[in-house]
Amino acid sequence: MIARAFKYTRASSVEEALRLLREEGDVKLIAGGQSLLPLMKLRLAMPQRIVDIGRLAALRGVRREGERIVVGALTTHAAVAQNPLLREVVPLLSQAAGEIGDMQVRNRGTIGGSLVHGDGAADLAAAVLALDATLEVTTADGSSSRPAAGFFLGPMLTALPQGAVLTAVSFPEPPDGARQVYRKVAHPASGYAVVGVAALLAMGPDGTVRHARVAVTGAGQAPFRASAAEATLLGRKPTPDLVAEAASHAGDGVEFAGDLYASAEYRRRLTEVHVRRAITDLV
């Protein structure tokens, strides 16, 4: 497996990376290389030039900024899995990162690369949806914030503009008393999610659901929020019957994906079962 010959530039700043993206047509950024390099080796991607942003220290690390937790785009899956602040505040993110691939992949792959790559089964995609994350994006025209909701459009398709760099992902503090979980059914060959469910639930003092987020990866054409399931739970007591009812709506309006291992119908079924089990774990 040998990639087509390419030129390589190590960017020394985000600005330089943006300039190179603008100047040449067939340029790809590379962060951890865990998605891009396999594609290049299979010659499914054959960029003329790759621009390595992997050493830009400004894009790495986890910090608190006011009410938000900011995770640099270059933060590796391993770092996300182990970071004490993330484990405390957004444990489902750490849990999802810890379920990615193997140790080598987690040590090199980055949160930014995973989200931008846009694999319909990316674990972190479900996590950022359930956590109401915001993606910090810089283009030649300046910086902007984009909600995770609406970012994942289809298989390998995201709302990131052409020639943009994702610099960070930021998370609001979850509501008080929120509990969170990530459940993954891994494909036995690839290890990617056949279905991955990220769920976050917060109860009011009266025992009704005050805040509910359920996001699913692997099952549809793109990672999605199970909005109908969330709506079913809101304002009501999460009895086993209600949880089951909510779960039964997890796939409402979703076009499920099918492959050799699991048909679309089976993924719908798995989604329902694992959404139910995830919520049950939280109540």
Place this chain on the structure above:
Amino acid sequence: MPLIGVPHKRVEDPRLITGRGRYTDDVRLPGMLHAAILRSPRAHARIEAIDVAAARSAAGVVAVYTGRDIAGKVGPIPTAWLPPDSDIKATAHPALATDTVRYAGDGVALVVAESAAAARDALDLIRVSYEPLPAVVEQADAMREGAPLVHADAPGNIAFHWKAGQVSDAVFSGAEVVVRHTFRQQRLIPNPMEPRAAVAQYDRATGDLTLWATSQNPHIHRVLLSGVLGIPEHRLRVVSVDVGGGFGAKIACYPDEALTAFAAMSLGRPVKWTETRTEHFLATTHGRDMVIDVELAGRREGTLEAIRVRNIANMGAYLSTAAPGVPTILFGLIVTGAYTFEHAAVDVYGIFTNTTPTDAYRGAGRPEATYLVERMVDLFAREIGMDPIEVRRKNLVRPEAFPYPSALGLSYDSGNYQRALEQALATVDYLGLRREQAALRGHGRYIGIGCSSYVEISGLGPSEVAGAVGFQGGLWESANIRVHPSGKVTVFTGGSPHGQGEETTFAQIVADRFGIPIADVEVVHGDTARIAMGWGTYGSRTTAVGGSAIAVAADRVIDKGRKIAAHMLEAAEDDVEFAQGTYQVRGAPERSETFQAVTLQAYLAWNLPEGLEPSLEAAAYYNPSNFTFPFGTHVAVVEVDPETGDVKLLRYVAVDDCGTVINPMIAEGQVHGGIVQGIGQALWEGAIYSAEGQLLTGSLLDYPMPKARFFPTFETAFTETPAPHNPLGAKGIGETGTIAATPAIINAVVDALQPFGVGDLAMPLWPERVLQAIEAGRDGR
């Protein structure tokens, strides 16, 4: 100190785990070129034209060859197992396709370039125009009237038809109980960690060709390739020192290694070829792929009487080197398993299809046979309403019946099948589990217990039998033991271990016999220039046959040493005993000489007995008188999630008997690896082709190789019933796990799903398939 039975750490490991192994791809020679092979993307097509002009003129490209360019220079790839009376059609297998491609992966052109990257780039520049032909993938379709022919000279796509044993229809028409079933042995893709590779270096001055290759049997490769390349056998050296797993896929003689050698000879520079993982999926032999109809006759009280088997085996596009022996001899002769069937008959068709050729894959025929008999025993038990364990207890060959003549003409050497069965059942607490199972069902939880009491044919084998069954070679093994003047020892074996640890076990055998430290013994294998002859490693033969050769040679060394010691001690030879590294006059411990002192004298030759030649070395060529028959019982405990169809492994107990165990740690390692592969077939692995012959599971993203985290801790144990006919008492342990595990798992899952009326499940048990069976059962109620 005795060293047999000691769990000595593997002496090869420090080298291998610190990256200092010498694998074929590690060979780098000055001026070395790199080869890449263009493979057909189509399963069946006529080649209309190949345009290599652009590739030839690309930067860094040294040569491009098509099938026409090598015609007359690289001969057809041979088939070396030709079962007699089977009307076998070993149709020509050209090293590069010239007119027709017969499977997706068939080689079409060879590029040789200054770098691997340049060779790879040049593949994209070759234009081949194909006229598509209809492809046939499934063996049943290939046998249909009017099916496309893979080879014009194999009508009906029948490669061979082989039979063994006879059962009259009266046995079945008169039987109290007859159970019939069809099993599908799905196609598996071996995937050793190290892909295939070859490096060839040709010396134009001497005409010597050295070929480093990933081989389980370098001497077989030497003789076959000498024919393919037209190079005298004594001019060809094959080296396969460190090989990263084979599982049968590195037995065969492939086109690619021959092409690499041809390029080195033509260009006068060393050439390396290493397959990519993608190529491995397409162009290295696959395993299994059989459709098997079985009829079993028995009595209501549980006695098994007769078994009749028809196997339609998918051979792929060409008959690979050992392929015809797999669904015939290695499968057919053991379908009666560990049971006292009075009658048995087997009828096997080998069928050509437009798929990657199949050949031996860990177990090779024996897993398929064991699967059917172990599944049939469970189906029969259910039919007569008896516990499947009771059926096994009733029908297993009894300890006093050995040597046991099987209905298909084998002589099972030794065994105590009941002991292994009972030990496994006691370990899992079978009755306790049954109670737990009943209780859990009340709570909507479904656990299942599956058993497999196998016997296998290993220690291949008596050379006379090899000849009688059409194997184009011998199956004895060579050993040469050279004791150096200082008493250190080099052992040359014709076995070709590639991960099994014989550098350790063989050193243990010799160190044990000589009474010297293991560190004083070096084991040399895998080089035809250092080892005169050998038949290699497969069929769980290396310790039973190659190890026995070493034991015989070691005893010859000791006997010669005794003559010298007696002379030195001025005693009669008969009065000199050898134990723990010391020759000693019986009853006079003060009159002794060490092994080292005697060895030194053998070389100094200052004072040898009259007529005795100097030096201390011995050779042995050990031809076994029988196969060996390892056996045992494996028990799997699983839980099935009735909502998702997921199968969870709760416990796995293996009690194996491979005769005398030389190194229990290594033997256990073999059992672990075997179980993993056996469970891999049951739960995850399976090649899938499209109707057009495209391999849809052509990468590790789609084809689920088992991973360590999928498994619970295995509970393994050995019983030891020595093989009575070889000097070590050793049988074989390389394949038992693979053979036993697959049916144990399926039996367990089917057992778990009994409340849903599930009688059988097609492998692999991907959860959706299991769920469908559960739902069908729910609907049926």
